Amino acid sequence: MEVRGSVPLGQAPLPAPVPRPYEGVWRFTAPTVDGSVPQVRHGVRALVREQGVPIDDDMLFGLLLIVSELVTNAVKHAAVLSPEVAVELAVGPEWVRIAVEDNHPYRPKALEADHARTGGRGLVLVKTITDEAGGSCDIAQTPGGGKVIWAALPLRAPLY
DSSP states (O other): OOOOTTTOOTTTOOOOOOTTTTTTEEEEESSSSSHHHHHHHHHHHHHHHHTOOOOOHHHHHHHHHHHHHHHHHHHTTTTTOOSSEEEEEEEEEEEEEEEEEEEEOOOOOOOOOOOTTSSSHHHHHHHHHHHTTTEEEEEEEOOOOOEEEEEEEEEOOOOO
């Protein structure tokens, strides 16, 4: 007699999937100053390449644009209450997620951009890139009263 969920006699349970070499979570901080934007972008690019993440050029470009926008927003709007930001890159078997956390309690909204203004389109751009890639993004409150803004994109193996 077999009980639901049990392994039939003589059969071993399937082993847990072995993480791929590129999977993991990396977290680092950067000061909330203008110079951090290109430094974080270059750091994320280098980390993706070092780990061998299977990401095509278009998706990598989108990921780097997202991280640039999120760090820029933190520099422009959160520096007064957050002298540094935390950046997290998490890579799973089928997705890559970038998150930027600061200590400012204000939760921005991706509003329709005013075409007369030169700025204010960063989160609209992040949402557009994420949606077009088939990913997701959101803003969450942190236990310390700040916020984390993240975007997750699906991995697509490069076409050769």
